[in-house]
Amino acid sequence: MPTPPGNYRTIRSFVRRTGKMTSGQASALESLWPVYGVEATSGTLNFATLFGRSAPVVLEIGFGNGDTLVTQAHEHPERDYLGIEVHLPGVGHCLMQAEKEGASNLRIITHDAIDVLAGQIADSTLDRVNLYFPDPWPKKRHRKRRIVQLEFLKQIAQKLRQDGDFFIATDWAGYAEHIDAVLALDACFTLVERRRHAGDAPLDRVTTRFERRGLGKGHAIWDWQLRRV
Numbered sequence: 695m696p697t698p699p700g701n702y703r704t705i706r707s708f709v710r711r712t713g714k715m716t717s718g719q720a721s722a723l724e725s726l727w728p729v730y731g732v733e734a735t736s737g738t739l740n741f742a743t744l745f746g747r748s749a750p751v752v753l754e755i756g757f758g759n760g761d762t763l764v765t766q767a768h769e770h771p772e773r774d775y776l777g778i779e780v781h782l783p784g785v786g787h788c789l790m791q792a793e794k795e796g797a798s799n800l801r802i803i804t805h806d807a808i809d810v811l812a813g814q815i816a817d818s819t820l821d822r823v824n825l826y827f828p829d830p831w832p833k834k835r836h837r838k839r840r841i842v843q844l845e846f847l848k849q850i851a852q853k854l855r856q857d858g859d860f861f862i863a864t865d866w867a868g869y870a871e872h873i874d875a876v877l878a879l880d881a882c883f884t885l886v887e888r889r890r891h892a893g894d895a896p897l898d899r900v901t902t903r904f905e906r907r908g909l910g911k912g913h914a915i916w917d918w919q920l921r922r923v
């Protein structure tokens with residue numbers, strides 16, 4: 695079973711949701727964790743050892759139920775995928791999907807991504823990072839919880855290879871403004887592309903679960919592709 699996220703800092707980009715775990719998710723956590731799970735206590739990861747080969751590595755932060763992660767891993771067998779998520783029912787769902795697809799290029803960590811980046815990912819080892827629909831934290835007093843901050847961009851840039859890409863998407867207009875404002879201060883990335891669309895033009899990704907929810911509420915979608923300079 696995964697190591698529970700510990701060492702809580704005062705400000706986290708998530709709260710532990712108490713979503714109901716289905717029996718299928720619970721048994722997937724029990725039986726499939728040894729296949730796909732990576733302990734958050736395992737120190738700096740050696741991707742060649744972890745995946746049993748040398749291939750480009752894509753990291754997805756906050757994969758939710760993992761449908762997008764598993765789809766991308768299935769569509770790109772030439773890449774290896776590492777997903778980070780703290781919501782255990784989502785992790786259980788992801789494990790079930792991974793087994794269904796017979797994914798061999800996928801591993802999962804269930805811990806705060808900020809700690810994982812700092813303690814488990816060596817510098818300049820990632821080819822791509824995906825951050826799809828991060829929690830929007832709409833209330834003004836909660837904005838400090840938004841994961842996209844200047845320090846976070848620096849941390850991502852440090853872990854990406856030269857010319858590695860960072861993809862972000864949101865359906866929350868206030869978060870899109872916030873991301874643009876943080877990017878204006880950032881010196882680690884150049885903007886490859888920024889799109890505002892109606893869900894019909896996702897930037898090199900499939901539609902995610904949270905995106906569908908936002909679209910159902912009439913939200914617009916913003917996508918960014920950033921390149922490490």
Ligand SMILES: C[S@@+](CC[C@H](N)C(=O)[O-])C[C@H]1O[C@@H](n2cnc3c(N)ncnc32)[C@H](O)[C@@H]1O
Pocket residue numbers: 707708755756757758759778779780781784805806807808825826827828829830841902903904905
């Ligand atoms: C709004 S949901 C989006 C899920 C998915 N990407 C999608 O688009 O359907 C954001 C997810 O990020 C996760 N999350 C937030 N902060 C995190 C962190 N610091 N480390 C790992 N996961 C995090 C939450 O648990 C949540 O499942």
